[in-house]
Amino acid sequence: KNEVEQSPQNLTAQEGEFITINCSYSVGISALHWLQQHPGGGIVSLFMLSSGKKKHGRLIATINIQEKHSSLHITASHPRDSAVYICAVRRPSTGNQFYFGTGTSLTVIP
Amino acid sequence: DAGVIQSPRHEVTEMGQEVTLRCKPISGHNSLFWYRQTMMRGLELLIYFNNNVPIDDSGMPEDRFSAKMPNASFSTLKIQPSEPRDSAVYFCASSLHSEQFFGPGTRLTVL
Numbered sequence: 001k002n003e004v005e006q007s008p009q010n011l012t013a014q015e016g017e018f019i020t021i022n023c024s025y026s027v028g029i030s031a032l033h034w035l036q037q038h039p040g041g042g043i044v045s046l047f048m049l050s051s052g053k054k055k056h057g058r059l060i061a062t063i064n065i066q067e068k069h070s071s072l073h074i075t076a077s078h079p080r081d082s083a084v085y086i087c088a089v090r091r092p093s094t095g096n097q098f099y100f101g102t103g104t105s106l107t108v109i110p
Numbered sequence: 111d112a113g114v115i116q117s118p119r120h121e122v123t124e125m126g127q128e129v130t131l132r133c134k135p136i137s138g139h140n141s142l143f144w145y146r147q148t149m150m151r152g153l154e155l156l157i158y159f160n161n162n163v164p165i166d167d168s169g170m171p172e173d174r175f176s177a178k179m180p181n182a183s184f185s186t187l188k189i190q191p192s193e194p195r196d197s198a199v200y201f202c203a204s205s206l207h208s209e210q211f212f213g214p215g216t217r218l219t220v221l
Binding site: 031035041042043048088100101103 | 153203
């Protein structure tokens with residue numbers, strides 16, 4: 001069983017819709033990261049969370065440490081948000097070792 | 111800063127050949143990571159360095175893979191001999207604190 005599970009695997013939305021991507025993990029963590037990978041392949045780090053909530057533009061990331069769950073929200077989605085979103089957790093006992101989810105492929109239709 | 115630089119961007123080679131992937135981290139960053147991404151397994155951490163020292167290489171699949179970081183501005187990932195199952199995109203990333211900055215990746219195809 002993968003330590004990090006994401007849902008949904010694939011998501012299609014109409015432009016302007018509110019989008020939620022979920023990440024659940026089964027191990028103790030020191031931090032959780034959300035990454036964005038565009039169709040061209042480049043990977044960008046969106047957020048690093050250890051508690052609470054962070055907001056950057058139309059993106060909001062939340063984490064509930066007790067429930068071992070994080071969500072990534074996109075408000076007023078746009079076609080340029082189309083990408084794969086990857087959740088990754090860092091475990092305190094293993095330094096910077098990352099464990100990755102399999103990603104959520106988002107397509108936003110104009 | 112130019113960001114993390116990887117070369118080559120694409121590599122096609124034949125089974126049994128040696129492959130060397132190169133990475134130049136962002137200047138001033140003290141951690142460097144090598145990842146592999148495949149359709150089947152997604153992103154996997156292969157090895158990471160802190161201050162040029164390998165900290166965790168438990169993700170390196172087998173002895174055919176080796177990585178070096180001779181100085182703070184350069185790292186290599188070598189596969190010898192290469193096999194078709196090594197075909198993947200290999201990413202290098204660097205960081206100073208917690209946020210990692212990824213290079214554009216090297217797409218390796220082993221025929």
